[in-house]
Amino acid sequence: PAGPGGVAVPRAGLKKLALPPDYSGITFPEKPKLKFMDKVPAVPKVRREPRRLRDIRGPSQVATDFTQGQYGILALGGGYLHWGHFEMIRLTIGRSIDPKSMFAVWRVPAPYKSVTRKSLGHRMGGGKGPIDHYVTAVKSGRLVVEVGGRCEFEEVRPFLARVAQKLPFPAVPVSRESLREMRREEEQKRLDNQNPWTFERVVASNMLGMRKYLSPYDLQLKGRYWGKFFLKHRV
Amino acid sequence: WLPALQLLRHASKAVTRHWKAMNFQRQKLLAVTEYLAPRPAVPPRCLPRPTAQGHQEDGHAAVLRRQVQETLRGSRMVAVCQYNSMPDEDVVTLRHYLRKHDIHVKFVLNEIVRPVLAQSKYRNLLPLFVCRNILLVSPETRAREMLRVLKGVPQVNLLGACIDDTILSRQGVENFARLPPLEVSQGQTVAALSLLSSQTCSLLQRGPAHLTALLDQHIRQLQDVAGPTEPPPG
Numbered sequence: 001p002a003g004p005g006g007v008a009v010p011r012a013g014l015k016k017l018a019l020p021p022d023y024s025g026i027t028f029p030e031k032p033k034l035k036f037m038d039k040v041p042a043v044p045k046v047r048r049e050p051r052r053l054r055d056i057r058g059p060s061q062v063a064t065d066f067t068q069g070q071y072g073i074l075a076l077g078g079g080y081l082h083w084g085h086f087e088m089i090r091l092t093i094g095r096s097i098d099p100k101s102m103f104a105v106w107r108v109p110a111p112y113k114s115v116t117r118k119s120l121g122h123r124m125g126g127g128k129g130p131i132d133h134y135v136t137a138v139k140s141g142r143l144v145v146e147v148g149g150r151c152e153f154e155e156v157r158p159f160l161a162r163v164a165q166k167l168p169f170p171a172v173p174v175s176r177e178s179l180r181e182m183r184r185e186e187e188q189k190r191l192d193n194q195n196p197w198t199f200e201r202v203v204a205s206n207m208l209g210m211r212k213y214l215s216p217y218d219l220q221l222k223g224r225y226w227g228k229f230f231l232k233h234r235v
Numbered sequence: 236w237l238p239a240l241q242l243l244r245h246a247s248k249a250v251t252r253h254w255k256a257m258n259f260q261r262q263k264l265l266a267v268t269e270y271l272a273p274r275p276a277v278p279p280r281c282l283p284r285p286t287a288q289g290h291q292e293d294g295h296a297a298v299l300r301r302q303v304q305e306t307l308r309g310s311r312m313v314a315v316c317q318y319n320s321m322p323d324e325d326v327v328t329l330r331h332y333l334r335k336h337d338i339h340v341k342f343v344l345n346e347i348v349r350p351v352l353a354q355s356k357y358r359n360l361l362p363l364f365v366c367r368n369i370l371l372v373s374p375e376t377r378a379r380e381m382l383r384v385l386k387g388v389p390q391v392n393l394l395g396a397c398i399d400d401t402i403l404s405r406q407g408v409e410n411f412a413r414l415p416p417l418e419v420s421q422g423q424t425v426a427a428l429s430l431l432s433s434q435t436c437s438l439l440q441r442g443p444a445h446l447t448a449l450l451d452q453h454i455r456q457l458q459d460v461a462g463p464t465e466p467p468p469g
Contacts, residue, residue, distance in 0.1 A: 013344070013346050014299070014347065016293060053250035054249075056250050057249065057250050078250070189270060194271035194272070194274075195269065197268050198268050199265070202264060212260075213260040214261060215249065226255070228252075229254065234265070
């Protein structure tokens with residue numbers, strides 16, 4: 001507001017008293033901190049299993065939505081989490097949350113898949129190596145941990161971002177609203193795409209014989225996934 | 236449907252840790268099927284700005300607005316003064332002195348008063364409500380006492396007033412204060428109006444009164460003439 005000499009006149013307005021956030025519908029689990037995950041499952045595997053990299057490929061069908069908490073870490077790519085990652089997550093989140101007012105919950109199981117390694121410096125051959133360690137497979141679109149309680153997203157986001165950066169796949173901290181917003185924007189992008197040619201359409205009707213150069217999985221993956229990577233910019 | 240086995244013989248697996256090189260045909264297909272954003276006929280920056288929607292009505296602001304409306308309705312004199320920061324005890328003293336003359340001191344916020352004034356009949360008082368200000372409201376019009384009190388307080392300056400639906404500037408208020416009180420002026424008006432009617436009686440009696448005076452004068456003259464010639468009786 002300009003005063004008589006053209007100088008801005010400072011003024012104090014009415015204080016808008018905002019109500020404090022309502023945390024009534026939140027149920028705390030028995031143990032607010034993250035459970036300790038074993039390096040090796042209780043019954044270690046006897047038989048060495050094949051590599052089966054398809055458990056990394058494509059979108060996740062499990063643990064895509066929130067159950068108990070309000071904020072979490074969303075995986076935007078596929079990868080394997082081993083015991084070191086689990087410890088990092090458990091300790092960082094345990095250090096950053098206040099157990100009296102916040103809680104955290106795992107959304108991935110303990111390492112179950114055995115990974116073999118041959119000893120270093122030997123030639124190829126001689127059979128499959130022994131079991132080295134165990135990992136958990138994570139597909140893109142899956143929640144890794146959930147955090148909830150009497151807290152706001154702005155308080156939780158810094159340490160969740162630090163954890164997400166250290167994971168072997170790209171990940172972002174999300175809240176319920178931000179995840180909903182992400183899904184809504186994706187859907188809107190898909191609907192108002194001005195390009196009449198979409199990957200899905202080309203692959204489904206095998207235009208120009210494109211399926212010679214594509215995989216049969218591309219019918220489901222629809223050009224948004226390549227190997228373990230999730231192509232966020234593609235519609 | 237299986238791809239030809241020759242393609243996979245010397246290639247890496249489908250899922251790799253590194254970014255696997257894509258077939259050129261696949262790259263071309265991805266380039267063709269990229270997302271194209273919709274372009275509206277009128278760019279959004281040429282359209283008028285959307286005003287803030289969902290402006291929640293603040294209950295506190297509504298209460299203050301209602302209070303201001305009631306004070307404006309129930310007072311004959313409303314004086315707007317500029318207020319510079321005063322010590323608290325001086326504010327209390329000022330309030331006390333003005334209260335003795337039945338003048339109430341009200342602190343108002345411009346952002347609440349401005350919409351109230353714009354809708355009421357006091358539209359022309361809007362330019363006065365800039366900077367920190369206070370309202371002196373009173374059901375009676377005692378401008379002289381108010382000016383006397385305000386003269387002793389240098390931090391409060393009178394900007395303007397609205398007395399009996401008449402907007403007065405600072406000069407106007409001073410002139411108004413110098414006017415005689417209502418009863419005296421009423422008496423003066425009555426006297427001025429009844430001046431002519433009071434003169435009617437003397438006007439009517441002026442002819443015979445003049446004749447009476449002339450006759451009296453004549454008798455005196457006759458008596459003066461006859462007095463020295465006639466001997467006093469007895």
